[in-house]
Amino acid sequence: MSNKRVYASIITIGDELLIGQTIDTNSAWMAQELNKLGIWVKRRVAVGDVWDEIWNALDQESKQSQVILITGGLGPTADDITKPLLNEYFGGKLVVDQAALQNVKDIFEKYIKRTMLDVNLKQAEVPDVCTVIQNKRGTAPGMWFEKDGKVFISMPGVPNEMKGMMTDFVLPRLPKMFSLPAVVHRTLLTAGIGESYIADRIKDFEAALPGYIKLAYLPNFGMVRLRLTATGENESEITAEIDRLFVDLQSQLEDVMVINEDKNLEEAIGLMLAKHGKTLATAESCTGGYISHLITSVPGSSKYFKGGVVSYDNTVKENVLGVDADTLDNHGAVSEETVFEMATAAKELIKTDYALAVSGIMGPGGGTEEKPVGTVWVAVAAKSGTVTKRFQTRYDRHRNIEVTAINALNLLRQTILNDLKTIS
Amino acid sequence: MSNKRVYASIITIGDELLIGQTIDTNSAWMAQELNKLGIWVKRRVAVGDVWDEIWNALDQESKQSQVILITGGLGPTADDITKPLLNEYFGGKLVVDQAALQNVKDIFEKYIKRTMLDVNLKQAEVPDVCTVIQNKRGTAPGMWFEKDGKVFISMPGVPNEMKGMMTDFVLPRLPKMFSLPAVVHRTLLTAGIGESYIADRIKDFEAALPGYIKLAYLPNFGMVRLRLTATGENESEITAEIDRLFVDLQSQLEDVMVINEDKNLEEAIGLMLAKHGKTLATAESCTGGYISHLITSVPGSSKYFKGGVVSYDNTVKENVLGVDADTLDNHGAVSEETVFEMATAAKELIKTDYALAVSGIMGPGGGTEEKPVGTVWVAVAAKSGTVTKRFQTRYDRHRNIEVTAINALNLLRQTILNDLKTIS
Numbered sequence: 001m002s003n004k005r006v007y008a009s010i011i012t013i014g015d016e017l018l019i020g021q022t023i024d025t026n027s028a029w030m031a032q033e034l035n036k037l038g039i040w041v042k043r044r045v046a047v048g049d050v051w052d053e054i055w056n057a058l059d060q061e062s063k064q065s066q067v068i069l070i071t072g073g074l075g076p077t078a079d080d081i082t083k084p085l086l087n088e089y090f091g092g093k094l095v096v097d098q099a100a101l102q103n104v105k106d107i108f109e110k111y112i113k114r115t116m117l118d119v120n121l122k123q124a125e126v127p128d129v130c131t132v133i134q135n136k137r138g139t140a141p142g143m144w145f146e147k148d149g150k151v152f153i154s155m156p157g158v159p160n161e162m163k164g165m166m167t168d169f170v171l172p173r174l175p176k177m178f179s180l181p182a183v184v185h186r187t188l189l190t191a192g193i194g195e196s197y198i199a200d201r202i203k204d205f206e207a208a209l210p211g212y213i214k215l216a217y218l219p220n221f222g223m224v225r226l227r228l229t230a231t232g233e234n235e236s237e238i239t240a241e242i243d244r245l246f247v248d249l250q251s252q253l254e255d256v257m258v259i260n261e262d263k264n265l266e267e268a269i270g271l272m273l274a275k276h277g278k279t280l281a282t283a284e285s286c287t288g289g290y291i292s293h294l295i296t297s298v299p300g301s302s303k304y305f306k307g308g309v310v311s312y313d314n315t316v317k318e319n320v321l322g323v324d325a326d327t328l329d330n331h332g333a334v335s336e337e338t339v340f341e342m343a344t345a346a347k348e349l350i351k352t353d354y355a356l357a358v359s360g361i362m363g364p365g366g367g368t369e370e371k372p373v374g375t376v377w378v379a380v381a382a383k384s385g386t387v388t389k390r391f392q393t394r395y396d397r398h399r400n401i402e403v404t405a406i407n408a409l410n411l412l413r414q415t416i417l418n419d420l421k422t423i424s
Numbered sequence: 425m426s427n428k429r430v431y432a433s434i435i436t437i438g439d440e441l442l443i444g445q446t447i448d449t450n451s452a453w454m455a456q457e458l459n460k461l462g463i464w465v466k467r468r469v470a471v472g473d474v475w476d477e478i479w480n481a482l483d484q485e486s487k488q489s490q491v492i493l494i495t496g497g498l499g500p501t502a503d504d505i506t507k508p509l510l511n512e513y514f515g516g517k518l519v520v521d522q523a524a525l526q527n528v529k530d531i532f533e534k535y536i537k538r539t540m541l542d543v544n545l546k547q548a549e550v551p552d553v554c555t556v557i558q559n560k561r562g563t564a565p566g567m568w569f570e571k572d573g574k575v576f577i578s579m580p581g582v583p584n585e586m587k588g589m590m591t592d593f594v595l596p597r598l599p600k601m602f603s604l605p606a607v608v609h610r611t612l613l614t615a616g617i618g619e620s621y622i623a624d625r626i627k628d629f630e631a632a633l634p635g636y637i638k639l640a641y642l643p644n645f646g647m648v649r650l651r652l653t654a655t656g657e658n659e660s661e662i663t664a665e666i667d668r669l670f671v672d673l674q675s676q677l678e679d680v681m682v683i684n685e686d687k688n689l690e691e692a693i694g695l696m697l698a699k700h701g702k703t704l705a706t707a708e709s710c711t712g713g714y715i716s717h718l719i720t721s722v723p724g725s726s727k728y729f730k731g732g733v734v735s736y737d738n739t740v741k742e743n744v745l746g747v748d749a750d751t752l753d754n755h756g757a758v759s760e761e762t763v764f765e766m767a768t769a770a771k772e773l774i775k776t777d778y779a780l781a782v783s784g785i786m787g788p789g790g791g792t793e794e795k796p797v798g799t800v801w802v803a804v805a806a807k808s809g810t811v812t813k814r815f816q817t818r819y820d821r822h823r824n825i826e827v828t829a830i831n832a833l834n835l836l837r838q839t840i841l842n843d844l845k846t847i848s
Contacts, residue, residue, distance in 0.1 A: 017451075020456035020465070350740055
């Protein structure tokens with residue numbers, strides 16, 4: 001392991017984080033990007049808009065880390081005290097930055113189209129002891145401070161503003177300041193098997209890993225992502241070794257592997273469909289459009305996803321999809337027979353190669369003795385026939401919807417795989 | 425302000441948080457629940473699965489807070505060291521808890537249906553110096569430790585397991601241990617106006633607030649939630665005062681207020697529709713089902729939401745919804761004419777009182793000079809006619825989809841309001 005390891009701390013500022021109204025999605029993204037550069041996040045700390053709390057966090061984190069990333073507290077309202085505090089912490093004085101001022105004016109002219117307030121103009125003020133990071137997506141500029149070989153970077157908490165500054169300015173600049181090791185990642189995604197079973201299956205592989213290569217288990221909704229990370233001085237050497245190990249790992253998990261890249265299930269399905277020029281439709285009841293949302297979150301999904309029907313009410317299953325009224329009457333909306341018809345009907349109606357259909361009970365209401373909350377039927381219609389499967393989830397409504405979407409997409413993936421084998 | 429204020433720190437443990445593969449949604453929920461009890465979260469800290477880091481975090485946070493909530497690091501794999509560490513920190517020894525053991529066995533029998541591994545059985549071991557918190561939703565038990573009048577609570581990082589333990593055990597028990605002030609919140613949601621404009625409009629109101637009542641601005645995707653929080657000894661007194669102020673605040677923001685409860689836009693729409701016995705359909709192109717997902721995230725939405733069509737491809741707009749081919753040819757899929765037809769067609773097809781239609785370009789590809797990425801047309805068909813509106817967003821694909829959904833739902837809300845006035 002390199003003895004020059006560079007550590008980072010992330011400080012997020014804002015009462016909204018401590019009263020629980022904001023979920024912090026920034027830190028995860030920042031950590032991923034820093035990891036790619038070979039910078040390790042050691043701690044993440046969230047503090048309120050309180051002078052002493054912020055000051056102490058700066059003191060404390062700079063004792064442990066060379067890179068201190070700060071987000072939040074730069075808004076125009078009175079409770080946003082980060083900028084004056086940083087100004088005092090680094091002993092500067094506040095001056096107007098002309099480029100930042102022009103940016104504020106432009107944004108108001110182009111998008112907000114209201115008269116600027118004094119507080120908006122004040123956003124263009126910055127300490128004269130920092131390097132200003134211009135904000136192309138919002139009104140608050142970022143600030144880069146250096147002190148005793150450490151760097152402190154203050155950015156807005158708005159995710160796309162922070163990401164823009166990181167991508168354009170911070171991430172290219174950090175490697176110029178620190179001597180960073182080479183870092184190589186290899187990631188694969190599994191589905192349908194728990195973390196502890198994977199760990200048991202590959203325990204010999206894991207025990208034999210060299211010290212500079214780590215394996216991380218990243219479970220999420222019935223899927224587990226496995227990430228190998230090699231850190232060292234010689235990039236080509238560690239790349240060769242991690243690639244050799246990654247081939248071995250893939251062969252050990254072949255039956256449960258979704259994809260051998262850092263992609264999610266809907267991306268993996270999209271790549272398969274696009275590669276073979278196949279198209280997809282959905283017919284969703286209980287997931288209410290969440291599956292088509294996941295599919296269409298992938299840029300370029302219009303190449304293979306033609307559309308879907310959210311047949312929440314039975315009249316929509318009948319009148320739009322054409323599910324037989326008798327099927328609904330005799331077997332109910334949550335049944336193998338109904339999802340079978342939903343899938344085959346959607347495939348016909350939307351004229352696609354595959355159609356995925358889901359019907360279930362997500363809760364909290366709607367469960368019965370025979371079909372409790374969490375009962376789900378999934379069907380996939382393909383050239384080679386229609387596959388159905390029953391799932392049982394056991395969470396609250398939101399998580400039931402998410403887990404059901406993953407289960408359904410995984411059945412779709414397996415069916416496409418088999419279908420492509422059958423027809424080729 | 426009470427001088428007995430009780431503070432909490434939240435420590436989240438796990439390398440997955442520091443390498444950025446997991447977004448921490450737990451802390452926000454925990455903070456909200458603690459706030460309701462009158463416990464303030466002072467700091468949130470995330471550390472890796474590293475012995476010294478966890479130990480130091482326990483030392484550091486217990487200097488500042490009386491309640492230390494710890495999540496994560498309780499899994500069955502070798503990198504999960506939280507339990508042995510807590511055992512040593514509080515000077516106990518590990519013993520098998522029979523109830524926890526039975527629970528592990530039950531879960532394997534009912535849901536996992538595989539042979540248990542030794543590591544799974546070890547999850548039933550707990551330090552003999554803690555009160556065990558049984559886990560009804562997973563295999564790892566929680567632990568409640570007390571030391572020097574402070575309480576340390578360790579729970580799994582899996583959200584629904586943590587929430588179950590908090591709800592069943594932790595939240596009812598904390599008020600028995602600490603003398604907590606009365607806390608009363610009043611929340612309202614606004615749409616279509618920025619944080620700084622609201623602040624400017626209500627600056628006199630804000631300046632006149634008594635010291636024991638705080639106002640928080642919680643902006644999210646073009647909406648701002650305003651929360652008044654009163655803290656004091658006498659609950660009925662502070663309730664009377666906060667209610668008086670809340671009436672005043674509502675009257676000052678009447679034109680931009682969505683709802684005067686702590687609910688989101690889709691819940692507010694659902695309440696309106698349910699109250700008046702009206703029904704809704706959707707026809708989504710660029711949002712790909714995300715709007716119907718939001719609508720159906722609300723329990724009980726099947727009462728008013730009948731379904732929708734995700735008409736991603738133009739053939740689906742034509743063949744399923746019945747949009748005129750000439751309209752698509754002459755004006756394009758992203759046009760006022762097309763969303764107008766999508767909305768009116770969906771209302772007919774699905775037989776509802778209202779239909780919401782959206783078509784736009786979410787990026788990164790697909791933009792043109794005339795219709796750049798972020799161009800969106802929204803239409804709402806109602807009894808009183810069909811309303812259309814153009815929006816321009818300026819973010820990345822994911823955020824464009826989210827912002828477009830909010831814009832569309834807000835137009836739907838306004839249209840329903842006007843329509844109900846017109847027809848009544």
